[in-house]
Amino acid sequence: MANTVISLRGATKQFGGLVAVDNVSFDVREHEVLGLIGPNGSGKSTTLNLISGALPATDGEISLRGGTITGLPARAIARKGVSRTFQLVRLLPSMNVLENVMAGGVFGHRRRWGQSAERHAMQVLEMIGMADKAKSHVGQLTYIDTKRVELARALSGEPEVLLLDEWLAGLNPTELTEGIDLIHRLRDEGRTIILVEHVMDAIRSLCDNCVVMSSGKKIAEGSTDDVLSDPEVIRAYLGD
Numbered sequence: 001m002a003n004t005v006i007s008l009r010g011a012t013k014q015f016g017g018l019v020a021v022d023n024v025s026f027d028v029r030e031h032e033v034l035g036l037i038g039p040n041g042s043g044k045s046t047t048l049n050l051i052s053g054a055l056p057a058t059d060g061e062i063s064l065r066g067g068t069i070t071g072l073p074a075r076a077i078a079r080k081g082v083s084r085t086f087q088l089v090r091l092l093p094s095m096n097v098l099e100n101v102m103a104g105g106v107f108g109h110r111r112r113w114g115q116s117a118e119r120h121a122m123q124v125l126e127m128i129g130m131a132d133k134a135k136s137h138v139g140q141l142t143y144i145d146t147k148r149v150e151l152a153r154a155l156s157g158e159p160e161v162l163l164l165d166e167w168l169a170g171l172n173p174t175e176l177t178e179g180i181d182l183i184h185r186l187r188d189e190g191r192t193i194i195l196v197e198h199v200m201d202a203i204r205s206l207c208d209n210c211v212v213m214s215s216g217k218k219i220a221e222g223s224t225d226d227v228l229s230d231p232e233v234i235r236a237y238l239g240d
């Protein structure tokens with residue numbers, strides 16, 4: 001399909017006897033914000049791990065702009081343009097904010113070095129509202145600020161597609177409003193995003209389409225409004 005950025009065909013991940021991701025297929029198109037939703041344990045994070053190469057797939061094909069990335073190591077996939085945040089924030093603890101963001105640029109899609117890397121990292125920090133904390137040690141940051149830095153790090157590689165794993169989880173109501181605004185800005189910039197999220201307001205306002213997983217399987221996909229009113233989807237959530 002034209003303008004498909006990420007495509008999964010029969011993606012499968014088994015952990016011993018458990019099929020965490022079971023024959024899942026979907027496409028993500030350019031400039032789309034795709035919600036990947038479903039109850040806890042349904043295989044959302046594992047799906048992101050397969051796309052980013054953090055885990056090898058047991059079976060199936062994953063491609064980026066038509067070229068296979070199945071089986072490539074995570075670093076190679078990042079270089080090709082897939083960036084992510086983790087459900088549990090992972091920053092480099094001995095480095096300051098700016099250095100963490102620059103590290104994302106070094107390992108990302110569009111690699112920069114030296115002053116150019118620093119300039120670009122500062123631009124990303126400005127966009128994200130963290131420029132004043134560029135020299136802060138990451139250990140001194142509030143929780144939302146660590147999340148902002150992680151997002152800035154993912155963005156600094158100028159990814160083709162951004163994978164956000166429950167980036168809004170754990171924020172207080174004020175932070176949540178700010179966080180949703182920030183993702184709206186990314187959306188308005190035309191970024192391609194897979195959003196794993198539980199916050200329904202965020203899914204409704206941000207996602208064009210949704211893929212719903214339950215027990216490793218894709219149980220529904222389509223426009224966000226249609227998917228969220230699908231009785232099978234509602235049942236899957238209530239059964240959680």
Ligand code: ADP
Pocket residue numbers: 015018020038039040041042043044045046047
């Ligand atoms: P979600 O993100 O939708 O909550 P996950 O993808 O984290 O779900 O997990 C899907 C299933 O796979 C769960 O049953 C989980 O316990 C299992 N799982 C995830 N990662 C691993 C792993 N590294 N080893 C074994 N089982 C795992």
Ligand code: MG
Pocket residue numbers: 044045046087
């Ligand atoms: Mg998860």
